[in-house]
Amino acid sequence: MLDVLTHTLRRRPERPAVLGATRTGAVRVKATCGELADLADCYAAAMLGWGVAPGGTVGVAVRPGPRALAVMLAVHRLGARAAVLDPGAGPDVLRARLALARPDLVVADAAAQAVAGWARPLAGPLRLALPDLAELGPVATVGPRLPGCAPVLDGGARSVRLPRCVDGDGDAVIVFTSGTTARPRAVVHTRSSLAAGMATVAELVRPRAGRPVLGGTFFVLVPSLASGAPVAMPARGLPVLRRQLRRLAPQATYLTPPRLRGLLAGGGRFTGRVWTGSAPASTELLTRIKRAGADEAWGVYALTELFPVAAIEQADKAAFTGDGDLVGAPLAGVSARTDASGELLLSGPAVRHRYLGEDADPWVATGDGARLDEGRIVLEGRRKDMVLRRAENIYPGLYEPALHVPGVELVLLVGVPAGDGDERLVAVVQPGPGVGRAAVRAALAGPLQRMGAARPDAVLLAEIPLSGRSLKPDRAATVRLAQRRLAQRRLAAVGRW
Numbered sequence: 001m002l003d004v005l006t007h008t009l010r011r012r013p014e015r016p017a018v019l020g021a022t023r024t025g026a027v028r029v030k031a032t033c034g035e036l037a038d039l040a041d042c043y044a045a046a047m048l049g050w051g052v053a054p055g056g057t058v059g060v061a062v063r064p065g066p067r068a069l070a071v072m073l074a075v076h077r078l079g080a081r082a083a084v085l086d087p088g089a090g091p092d093v094l095r096a097r098l099a100l101a102r103p104d105l106v107v108a109d110a111a112a113q114a115v116a117g118w119a120r121p122l123a124g125p126l127r128l129a130l131p132d133l134a135e136l137g138p139v140a141t142v143g144p145r146l147p148g149c150a151p152v153l154d155g156g157a158r159s160v161r162l163p164r165c166v167d168g169d170g171d172a173v174i175v176f177t178s179g180t181t182a183r184p185r186a187v188v189h190t191r192s193s194l195a196a197g198m199a200t201v202a203e204l205v206r207p208r209a210g211r212p213v214l215g216g217t218f219f220v221l222v223p224s225l226a227s228g229a230p231v232a233m234p235a236r237g238l239p240v241l242r243r244q245l246r247r248l249a250p251q252a253t254y255l256t257p258p259r260l261r262g263l264l265a266g267g268g269r270f271t272g273r274v275w276t277g278s279a280p281a282s283t284e285l286l287t288r289i290k291r292a293g294a295d296e297a298w299g300v301y302a303l304t305e306l307f308p309v310a311a312i313e314q315a316d317k318a319a320f321t322g323d324g325d326l327v328g329a330p331l332a333g334v335s336a337r338t339d340a341s342g343e344l345l346l347s348g349p350a351v352r353h354r355y356l357g358e359d360a361d362p363w364v365a366t367g368d369g370a371r372l373d374e375g376r377i378v379l380e381g382r383r384k385d386m387v388l389r390r391a392e393n394i395y396p397g398l399y400e401p402a403l404h405v406p407g408v409e410l411v412l413l414v415g416v417p418a419g420d421g422d423e424r425l426v427a428v429v430q431p432g433p434g435v436g437r438a439a440v441r442a443a444l445a446g447p448l449q450r451m452g453a454a455r456p457d458a459v460l461l462a463e464i465p466l467s468g469r470s471l472k473p474d475r476a477a478t479v480r481l482a483q484r485r486l487a488q489r490r491l492a493a494v495g496r497w
Helices: 002-011 033-049 066-077 091-101 110-116 120-126 191-205 218-226 238-248 257-265 283-291 314-319 396-403 437-450 475-489
Strands: 016-021 027-032 057-061 081-084 105-109 139-142 171-179 184-190 252-254 273-276 296-301 310-313 325-328 335-338 343-347 364-373 376-382 387-389 392-394 408-417 423-431 458-461
Touching (some): 002 033, 002 066, 002 218, 016 066, 016 238, 027 033, 027 238, 033 105, 057 066, 057 091, 066 081, 066 218, 081 091, 091 184, 110 139, 184 191, 191 218, 257 273, 273 283, 296 314, 325 396, 335 364, 364 396, 376 396, 387 408, 396 437, 408 437, 458 475
Parallel strands (some): 057 081, 057 105, 081 171, 273 296, 423 458
Antiparallel strands (some): 171 184, 296 310, 310 325, 325 376, 335 343, 343 364, 387 392, 408 423
């Protein structure tokens, strides 16, 4: 699909490609199709001059936008692979990760280099930290260069003759996911698995040419632009994002659940179809999105190893009355099964080829407990999140969906050490904006009663901590929060709120 995108950009160079927003929410063009294609060619020529060859590795520390997309297109054209750098991972982790990937060149914008250098003290509160990028390999600056930055990537690049696009398969992208500084872990997607994933997204979303799509991820940008639809990068601030949505009226929107909840809390409105993923999307959230104007509201189940896996629309999710979290039927080409322990295993054309430094494996062990209900995937919680209470195994994901009732924004079931080798099951509930404690208590009474033997020992009303780039609910931090609250208030049983 990246090759298709290149042809699409050249066919109508005058059309807007990447859009932004002013503070009033007005649409502004950040790059036309022709400008994006020219930038990708320029970067490809520059990388060639820096010695990047087929099979090589380019570390990428560039903020989402036209330049980041152009870098990815350039890397693809040269038959190299991109290793994505996460500024939030911390310098020690990044050093370990890049020692494993061994980039031939690191490309970074001025902001990333500032975070690694003179602006490091300023970036601390934002939880951004990079090591000295020069430690990771040769460094080149993408975009405007500030004092102290590495040389500009495209300096003199126009004099380099571009090679033909590399054909065939091979590594395309490295995305670091987990592990430790001693043993970092990274997902390796090939050109073919990346193409399969983006084709699935295109078939699922069906973007129409000429109408804007709002979303900032690579898997939104490429299929949309390849279909002739301009893509608007979401504004960072919620007030501007609300105005942007109102004035843009996108045909499709992709935002994470935390961003959507923030928009809804401020009266945000939607148009067309809204998609969300990267963190659990409850029936309650999808219902609120449709009430706020969306024609359809979809939850997407996806992994770094396989994107996307399944999707479900609000009406189908709301109609499900069983235990667990229904995330939909596997999408075209995705194979799903469970092992003897109930862990969900997935495979398909879009599955990652391997983990970096490991052998290829066609199946991904998701870490999610699940069952297949008439061919549909029903999640039953993370295997590692199991709570052991009085010799009973309790999987939070099996019960949490039923607690997402009207008035409840988020809920986690966590195990808190009881001091005797046992655990206490605690429900930490985050009420929706403006919802009173009595209303939450009344709404939860029925679902808590239906939990039977898995009913929590205590219910706490609190704001649930979030973490990571996608702002997922942080279970470890929630356990610590519950421990503090229980110690303070000595809650021993549900009902003493």
